[in-house]
Amino acid sequence: MDALLVVNAGSSSLKFQVFGIVGMDLTRQIRGKVDGIGTRPRLQATAADGTQLIDQTYDAKAVRDLPAAITEARRWLLTLEGFELQAVGHRVVHGGPDYTRPVLIDATVLDHLAGYQDLAPLHQPNNLAPIRLAMEINPDVPQVACFDTAFHRGHAKHTDCYALPRSFYDEGVRRYGFHGLSYEYIAERLREVAxxxxxxxxxxxxxxxxxxxxxxxxxxxxxxxxxxxxxxxxxxxxxxxxxxxxxxxxxxxxxxxxxxxxxxxxxxxxxxxxxxxxxxxxxxxxxxxxxxxxxxxxxxxxxxxxxxxxxxxxxxxxxxxxxxxxxxxxxxxxxxxxxxxxxxxxxxxxxxxxxxxxxxxxxxxxxxxxxxxxxxxxxxxxxxxxxxxxxxx
Missing domain, CATH: 3.30.420.40 (ATPase, nucleotide binding domain)
Incomplete structure (x- = not known):
């Protein structure tokens, strides 16, 4: 089965999901996470029907940081049979003023996104870590960045600017808005239910x-x-x-x-x-x-x-x-x-x-x-x- 991997990386946890692809339809196959990174690391994953696939704890030193968590999750994912990975989608908190929609990631885009780390110091470095590792390990698998800020980029300029000299706005000091992926999903879901x-x-x-x-x-x-x-x-x-x-x-x-x-x-x-x-x-x-x-x-x-x-x-x-x-x-x-x-x-x-x-x-x-x-x-x-x-x- 053709499949997508979705990755949401934070400072103390790594969440991932596997979706099967049939045409343009998606079916969730696996939910997983590594939490307690550096303290009480634990890898858990379940199938779509709720069946537990793995529940493993680690010594804190063995999974002391996010790269180690990514390595353990990847090691387990590689044991799965029946999936042909087509792409990896990543949650990236900050797309700055330049990214208004999801984007295929190459070295230039990755460097550009790294330049926004000062805008989201708790999130951006962790979001980019699995992208770098994936590009090194599987350079032929497309990596896609999906931004929490993109959904809000259609705001009127007067709502997003601060009362500061215009030069600050031009260098990116403006209101961005976040949780955009959640709001976008709710907007779509609301069309279905109301x-x-x-x-x-x-x-x-x-x-x-x-x-x-x-x-x-x-x-x-x-x-x-x-x-x-x-x-x-x-x-x-x-x-x-x-x-x-x-x-x-x-x-x-x-x-x-x-x-x-x-x-x-x-x-x-x-x-x-x-x-x-x-x-x-x-x-x-x-x-x-x-x-x-x-x-x-x-x-x-x-x-x-x-x-x-x-x-x-x-x-x-x-x-x-x-x-x-x-x-x-x-x-x-x-x-x-x-x-x-x-x-x-x-x-x-x-x-x-x-x-x-x-x-x-x-x-x-x-x-x-x-x-x-x-x-x-x-x-x-x-x-x-x-x-x-x-x-x-």
Whole structure:
């Protein structure tokens, strides 16, 4: 069977999926991941029917970094029979101002993408590591980069520029928006389950391991809460939309070096910093610590605030969509956000919400509230197949 491999590499985990190809149709064959890299490494994979294919732990020294994790995953994948690899699709967080769609990767493109590492220091180096390795090991297999920023590149210029001298915009200092692969998938999925709403004004809340929100009009991104870097927006693992005066205070008054400020913002901020406990929403909801309650209230407030901002950008709202880990699986968070958006006409059906229904608003709600699972990997696979199937590929 012809197959595609989809890779999503992070700092402490490597996720991969194998899709079978029949014509232009894709069928998911395998889901896998290596997590706990450098601490408690574990390789797991399941078949499409849920059958466990491997569950193996490693010594921390054996899989101490991402390249080692890639090596172990590749070693296992090579034991599989019946798959003919046609291409590899990679999630790349930052495409900068130049990449507005997926692209076949060559050495020139790879060098160009490496130039965006300062824009996404936690993500870009890890995204590019498996690409480099794959190009070395299998130079004849096409590698495709799919960008989290590309879906937002159609924004009007006045929405993406900062009030700085124009030269900064020209050198790439602008608002980009992220989680674009997720939003693109939701836009397509919404056309299937609620075609009328999909043509209107939709606010999507991607509340996963990172969080952001996006305003869609007729399936196109009009506005996003994430700005220049993927550390902004209604995040919980970083401080979100932080007053630049705070950064100046840390440097000028506290005497912190730039790297120390970066470490603070990327590693010690967000809900973990605010609560002193965890970035995991499940831990915070289960805790009776008042700081945990404060963190949850802060997060919900930011989501409600951003929901109102996006509704203003869209000129109103017809539908609201929750997606990603918390958005799909946390009825309490959904309930509190919808309650905060009641002034826009959103009315929650508590029973449907608790049951995890696909539609959790009442029949009389002026805003339809949906819960839709996202599938960034399938979006990457679709883009990859389309690109390698193009006549000039």
């Amino acid at each position: 075609s009328r709403a999909a043509k209107g004004r939709v606010v999507v809340a991607h509340l996963g391991s990172g969080a952001s929100m996006c305003g869609l009009r007729d399936g196109r991104s009009i506005e996003s809460t994430m700005l220049h870097r993927p550390s902004t927006g209604c995040r919980w693992d970083t401080p979100g939309q932080l007053d630049p005066g705070v950064v100046l205070y840390l440097i000028l008054q506290k005497g912190m070096k730039a790297q120390a400020v970066s470490d603070l913002l990327y590693h010690d901020a967000g809900l973990k910093g605010l609560s002193g406990l965890s970035n995991d929403m499940r831990d915070l909801l289960a805790s009776d610590d008042p700081h945990a309650a404060l963190s949850v209230a802060h997060f919900v407030y930011r989501c409600v605030l951003n929901g109102g901002m996006l509704a203003a950008a869209l000129g109103g709202i017809d539908a609201f969509v929750f997606t990603a880990g918390v958005g799909e699986n946390s009825p309490p968070i959904r309930a509190r956000i919808v309650e905060g958006l009641a002034w826009l006409g959103a009315e929650l059906d508590p029973a449907a919400n608790e049951a995890g229904a696909a539609l959790i608003s009442t029949a009389t709600s002026r805003v339809a509230v949906h819960v839709l699972p996202t599938d960034e990997e399938l979006m990457i696979a679709r883009h990859t197949l389309a690109l390698i199937s193009a006549p000039n590929a």
